[in-house]
Amino acid sequence: MTLAPAGPPAPAPAAPSTPAGHRWPALRPHLSSFDPDAFVRPVGRFVWEPVEVPSPGPGPQDPAPLAGRALLLVGEDAALAGAVGAALERRGARVVPYTPGTELRADGWDGIVDLNVAGTTYEPGDTNWRPALVRTTEAVRGAYARWAAEPRFGRHVYLAVTHLGGLGGYGDGAVPQPLGGIWAGLAKCLPRELPTTGVVVVDVDRAEPEVIAEAVAREYPRPGHFEVCYRAGRRHVLAGRPAADTPPPGGTPPGPEDTVLITGGARGVGFAAARAFAGTFGCRVVVTGRGERPVPDGSSGLDDAEFAGWRRARLATARTPADLARVRREVRRAEEDRTVLRNLTGAAADGLRIDYLRCDCTDPAQVERVFAALGDGPTHVVHNAGTDDPARFDRKSAEEVVRTVDVKVTGFANLVTAVLARPERRARLRLLSNVGSLAGRMGGMVGQIDYAAGNEALARLGFWARDGLGLPVQTLCWPTWERLGVIANYAAAVRYVSTLDPAEGARRWSAELASGHTGEVVFLGRVGAVLSPGQLRGFGMLTGHPDLPRLHALDHYLGEVEEYAVFRSLRTALTLPAGRHPCLAEFRVAGEPAVPVGVVLEYAVTAGDWVVPEGWPPLHLREVRDVRVDLARLRFAGGSLTLRREARGRYRGDEWCVDVTVRDGAGAEVAAATPVYGDVPADGVPDGTGTGSGTGTGTGTGGRTPVRRAGSGLLDWAGVVFPEGAGAPPDDPAAGIPVPAALPADLWTVPFPPEPTVDPAAVEALVRAADRGAPRTAPGTFAVRRLVLAPGAQRVEHLRAVAGTDRWTGSREGVTVLLAEGVGLTG
Missing domain, CATH: 3.10.129.110 (Polyketide synthase dehydratase)
Known part of the structure; x- marks a missing residue:
């Protein structure tokens, strides 16, 4: 295992934790430069780009690089899967094709080669990714117990093939199938739950059997970097480097005559951004939610003490497990309504122009109604809607996985469709800002595999819409905001990566929106304690980060x-x-x-x-x-x-x-x-x-x-x-x-x-x-x-x-x- 060579000089690392009464830092594992009591730290602004690196082999001189490997082959395009399977067998593999509906015997194969939707092109509204993701989910779940119990490192491998243009969606050129990002995000999060499983995402410029098989033969035997790209036969990896702390000026920021539409922005991080935009720019902000605007009656009108009593009384009515699940959903919805009502009431009292409209962004009719209600359309759209229901992947149904990804993927497609439906809307739009996550870019927490998949797909969809449709799209990949957002377990989240002060996040978000830049920006703080040997590779091509000395020290020994x-x-x-x-x-x-x-x-x-x-x-x-x-x-x-x-x-x-x-x-x-x-x-x-x-x-x-x-x-x-x-x-x-x-x-x-x-x-x-x-x-x-x-x-x-x-x-x-x-x- 080898981390990247030195890049630009790293910022001086924060001083390691020094206990009270000591003049020197304590000796501790993992946390030698991460203070668990200082959860909120400033974050750095990073960008990712492809970097050419040598090929590890094997090459044509090795006729059977996959000899002895039994590979489960998964893919939506049956013809492509058959041809790739034949090409892999010529290289020594024993290929087991996956036919939906058949029993999967995980003891009969060593790894998964997942072609997912490679070989197809993307159009807004395509749904072929759903059965492909169902197939992947069933395959991984079928192997999960055996792979989780396997102590031998790299004994099993999950390799996802994407068709993002051969540079992972970055760089110049078209992005043929941006939904490969779903499988890129899924793969990078797998080591959190299957820490000895090797993972690698291989992006190709041509979805042709020999191109794919050769790339698989090179990368599968010894997975190295998480994301490897092949364009014109040349090998690249995706590398992160520091960017300017503030985005360069160039766009036209929102003004009093402008409207910013935020999907799912009535609570959490989205509403923090709504307040920042309305307060900073004086613009109108429209936030959305799946339900009608809450009114101050029933449980929504109760104060905190009264609501706590109401919640206890409702939970006490449950007599069966099904009753309890139903009542808990009712209580959760009531809590969300109270939060939305409190947010909107507080914003109005502060003189902020924040309105609410009902919209489930996965429903194209509801998205169209919102755009119609805004006249010529919004000047800025922020796709913030998301859902996170944390549970280990083997405990999630395929339908639950698809539903989590659907909010990001279908929501984005519906927004793009609404913008392009009328020329005046397209002319009025100055920026479509995607809300991504570190979970997609670098792998999320245990229980976040589907959440990571949806967020990484969103970033690649942004490249596709920018380069293919000419839309001004940016993607911002955020860490966890301190005690805000969809993260269900904040105490666990801070063990993975340091969190972001909401005030700093709101300031940075306003700057990104005002700049109008298009591209992806990643906000990354300190690397926390939860780090497996396989996950360390995810930081292999990161330069200029203050934790590099620590990460290299971990790798060194x-x-x-x-x-x-x-x-x-x-x-x-x-x-x-x-x-x-x-x-x-x-x-x-x-x-x-x-x-x-x-x-x-x-x-x-x-x-x-x-x-x-x-x-x-x-x-x-x-x-x-x-x-x-x-x-x-x-x-x-x-x-x-x-x-x-x-x-x-x-x-x-x-x-x-x-x-x-x-x-x-x-x-x-x-x-x-x-x-x-x-x-x-x-x-x-x-x-x-x-x-x-x-x-x-x-x-x-x-x-x-x-x-x-x-x-x-x-x-x-x-x-x-x-x-x-x-x-x-x-x-x-x-x-x-x-x-x-x-x-x-x-x-x-x-x-x-x-x-x-x-x-x-x-x-x-x-x-x-x-x-x-x-x-x-x-x-x-x-x-x-x-x-x-x-x-x-x-x-x-x-x-x-x-x-x-x-x-x-x-x-x-x-x-x-x-x-x-x-x-x-x-x-």
Whole structure:
């Protein structure tokens, strides 16, 4: 797995969370630069574009790249599906065509190649996407249980083929079938629920069997980036980059004589935008809802206390599960009506020109009636309507999935049809603004697969209408607005990505509307805690984002994922070539180049970034226990060393413990350690003398006279990355050992060198000190029974022995931040 190379310089990342009473950031998995208590953060403005990249192969020289793969082939165009199936079989695959109505045996195939509506062209009002989406839903649901239980990473693959022009809908040229966006959004959200399933969206410029089959043969065996595009045989991926914080001027903003129509704008984010537009521009804003305008009678006219009593009374009338479901729908509708009435009443009191009209945007007759009621039509249309009924995909019916997508897709088609129905409407329209979501662009939350599908389709429909019909269309992809919108579980949403302050969102939206630009803009804040190894690839071509150092650090030590069970275990492989980076040319064992102990320990500890308890609580790394490293097995063999890491997590009492074992390519144990996490950082690390100081001068040797010993001669450091501290007294470690800094850039020559969890220079200093113990004839095993890490242990300035040479403290700016007990070198 490889993230993108460095792009434009990233903005300075926000400071990691620093608990009260600490001067340095705490050590924690996943959330090392994401403060869970600061849910609202400013967002950056990004745009996406295709970037040409090398092809991974295989090419024509490999006649059977799909050998042994059993693929379920799904597609609306039967002739195209048959021809593609034959072309895939020529490349070694065993193709299982999906016939609607037949039983799906998920144990008979390895992956899904989904042609969906590829091979057809789009016209407003087309409904062929509905049976195609039903077919996809049934196929994925048929595989869901088996794929969800599969720990082997990439064992199963979902590959969606789209026909968006070969550049994903971006760039120049027509967009033949924009509804491929439905399947692009669906695919990118699948890893949230099926974290070991490989996913890839392959866009082609020609919906021809050989073109499709060749692209599938190249991308299916080893899914890399989420979205790969082929135009004229050249491979591209979609990359995000920062855009100007404010859109360039150029459009004509709404004025007092203008009307802005907002579908579904009577509540939540839509009404926040309505107030902003009416207040900023003085224009008339018309919001819509599926019901009649609420009136202040019945439950709508009750105050909060009275409504709470009414709700309890209604729920108490339910006698059966069906009754309860019906009453809950009634109560929810009543709550929505109260919100709409309160919004409209408040806007009128503030002198804002906001009106309400009934309109279900999926009904073309209702859309036409709204346009007719607005005379020559609105000057600006905002397609904001949407629905989100979060549930895991295997619990949703195909009809529910289609209904969620329908609001975005059919709603947009009906709006375009109404605009083009009369020349005066088309002449009056200055902007059609789509309300998209990060869920579509980058993958949403668990339970949002259909919501992501609808929003991503909307963005591609925007390109189609702009380039094919000449309509001024923009798409704005928003993150979750703080406690607004259709997101049903706000507390869960903020674990995925930081939310947007509604005041900032309203300001930004007004600026985008006023600019009149056409295209897609993505608003992206901080990346949260909920991130699986597969989902990390979704950020692979994102540049200029403040979380890039963190994302690259996660990727750096992740390696190739072999198995992953969310909340339970991880197995990965990492190959380190000798001399590739400065730290890999620093250490020698018995005269042979080797990987430093600190690097292997960091590889073991970072398993805790991925093996986390259910719910992703903000745990802090407090200790690393039972560290052991077989020094002889750190040596490079044949110019590289392959490390295979296995990690399993569980609670022991109140502590979350991750047992990690690292083996070499032959299966022999190289290292082991157990990172231990708690709800709060480690604090008050003792210095072993009771003084509380990390720089004392006591001998700490129980009155014994220190005996000067040289090193074993079996271990040797070049001293470039990990030099010994000047004047370090090897004969009296109790007097203290200075630890020269080893900066991340000193260790790794990568664009974003990873910040350490445990100071590698301190680890190497402890190994050096242990090497001065009893003479040995073999490199031996370095061990630490307990390593306590307080905030600040990422950089240790001074080490001091406090009980012989098996107990050490580390300090930083005079504060003890590390305690190492049971330090020794055996063998």
